[in-house]
Amino acid sequence: AQSVTQLGSHVSVSEGALVLLRCNYSSSVPPYLFWYVQYPNQGLQLLLKYTSAATLVKGINGFEAEFKKSETSFHLTKPSAHMSDAAEYFCAVSGGYQKVTFGTGTKLQVIP
Amino acid sequence: NAGVTQTPKFQVLKTGQSMTLQCAQDMNHEYMSWYRQDPGMGLRLIHYSVGAGITDQGEVPNGYNVSRSTTEDFPLRLLSAAPSQTSVYFCASSLVSGTRNTEAFFGQGTRLTVV
Numbered sequence: 001a002q003s004v005t006q007l008g009s010h011v012s013v014s015e016g017a018l019v020l021l022r023c024n025y026s027s028s029v030p031p032y033l034f035w036y037v038q039y040p041n042q043g044l045q046l047l048l049k050y051t052s053a054a055t056l057v058k059g060i061n062g063f064e065a066e067f068k069k070s071e072t073s074f075h076l077t078k079p080s081a082h083m084s085d086a087a088e089y090f091c092a093v094s095g096g097y098q099k100v101t102f103g104t105g106t107k108l109q110v111i112p
Numbered sequence: 113n114a115g116v117t118q119t120p121k122f123q124v125l126k127t128g129q130s131m132t133l134q135c136a137q138d139m140n141h142e143y144m145s146w147y148r149q150d151p152g153m154g155l156r157l158i159h160y161s162v163g164a165g166i167t168d169q170g171e172v173p174n175g176y177n178v179s180r181s182t183t184e185d186f187p188l189r190l191l192s193a194a195p196s197q198t199s200v201y202f203c204a205s206s207l208v209s210g211t212r213n214t215e216a217f218f219g220q221g222t223r224l225t226v227v
Binding site: 009029031032034036041042043044045046049051090092094095096098099100101102103104105 | 155213
């Protein structure tokens with residue numbers, strides 16, 4: 001089976017502060033991992049993906065994530081939060097079952 | 113390039129009514145799927161298809177049917193709507209690499225209310 005755990009359903013940061021959204025996964029085979037962002041009343045769009053190449057992955061809007069096999073983690077970071085980063089973020093895993101499993105999401109609030 | 117197109121965007125149904133949510137993609141992706149999104153529960157897989165003529169159940173398939181007669185289209189049918197099916201529905205498509213999905217492309221969603 002495969003699964004994703006996102007720690008913290010709501011995260012608040014001050015504008016300019018570090019953003020850290022946590023994701024842990026389980027998979028019986030080497031996984032592909034994804035972070036998606038969802039703005040209000042919109043569909044999901046890809047932020048970044050890990051497909052077994054470089055373990056540090058850079059995405060759009062200054063976000064990056066590091067694949068750590070020993071910790072089964074794929075945390076999302078951004079050095080300096082902007083107001084426009086306020087959204088819901090989803091971590092997802094694709095393992096050996098031709099399915100994608102999503103986490104329950106983390107809503108990011110950016111405080112001016 | 114339209115990507116993934118879902119219709120309708122909004123729908124209100126009465127309990128017991130049936131309807132079909134349409135989904136079409138123009139990227140020649142073999143893999144298509146339907147999710148429902150409910151507060152605090154993330155996206156849950158309803159049904160998926162790995163190619164024309166092939167469909168399978170996800171984690172919450174009850175009350176829904178799908179078919180895949182072409183690569184482009186993957187409609188979701190609600191057989192007899194229930195208030196528990198009030199949700200936002202997303203269709204997605206992606207390429208498959210072995211047994212793993214690559215990037216998923218999502219439609220804009222259908223907000224369904226069952227009264």
